[in-house]
Amino acid sequence: MARMLDDDELRAYIALVAAGDLMQRSVAAQLSEHELSTLQFSILATLLAHPDGLRMRDLAERMVISRSGLTYQITQLEIRGFVVRTASTDDDRGVEVQLAEPGRERVRAAFPGHLELVRGVFLDVVEPGQIAPLRATLEQVVDKLRARPLAKRSVGGSD
Amino acid sequence: MARMLDDDELRAYIALVAAGDLMQRSVAAQLSEHELSTLQFSILATLLAHPDGLRMRDLAERMVISRSGLTYQITQLEIRGFVVRTASTDDDRGVEVQLAEPGRERVRAAFPGHLELVRGVFLDVVEPGQIAPLRATLEQVVDKLRARPLAKRSVGGSD
């Protein structure tokens, strides 16, 4: 089990992790000009697409972060007036989060530069014809990773 | 400036970030079985390839983390007996880090599972013939990102 990786394989793996990491950092640097972290930008952008608001639970799931982590971020965003918390109408435990006007303005202000960066470092680098196959490949990897219970090995665990 | 992204482009970008992030998390989960973070694993693996040890400064640069962050991690690893700090011979300010035997054993124990995971979620998912072009594309993106001064835009800065 676990044959050694050949050079292409190893480099492909390293490049994938590095590309994701560097992309993340570049985006973070760009968004910092608007005083937003990548997570905050994702939250605001998601809320922008959901004018009716989202439950904390659903938002945490979409962002793939813990609920406590979301509580922290929403608190920060609320302090800055970017979002508003509202009690759920049907479920008294629930909390709905909505984008407030300042938050809408902020995310709109950040979007153009964000797109420009993504285009400059990624889309314009890849041959136009390569985008679709690349996307397909990456999505396969994502699906595969999502299917995994995060590398938990209940079977045959040689723990 | 900043035309809108079409569907393939947007999905490719999202998939890249998601793939990198999920890969990172999966690797983290797998390595946690050996009580190592991905950063710690990278540090130990790097030291494994440098039997003579490395300067703190050089190691921080390779890991692409701050020096204070490296100080913290090396302290943790030293407490656990995985690495050893030694004063530089030529520069009294310098500190060399070397892999200790327990660290060597630990990283060796973690490697097979690591390779297996990478193979399972990434390399075996991608068509064999797609590996090389994928690697090439990703490396182009990495190069492009590395060349950037982290998205600093001195021009037009309305700060």
Added chain:
DNA sequence: CCTCAGTTATTCCAATTTGAACGAAATGGA
């Protein structure tokens, strides 16, 4: 030898993030 700028590693502090624990509320079965 002394001074001054530059470098190195560390310490300190603020910001994030997660998991566990918690209180409140919903849900299902007897």
Added chain:
DNA sequence: TCCATTTCGTTCAAATTGGAATAACTGAGG
């Protein structure tokens, strides 16, 4: 209805991370 189980959002403690400040050291010139 009553009680056990789940779910929801928050609070708390612990770990990690980067940036600023700091102490020690190097090298070049006086």
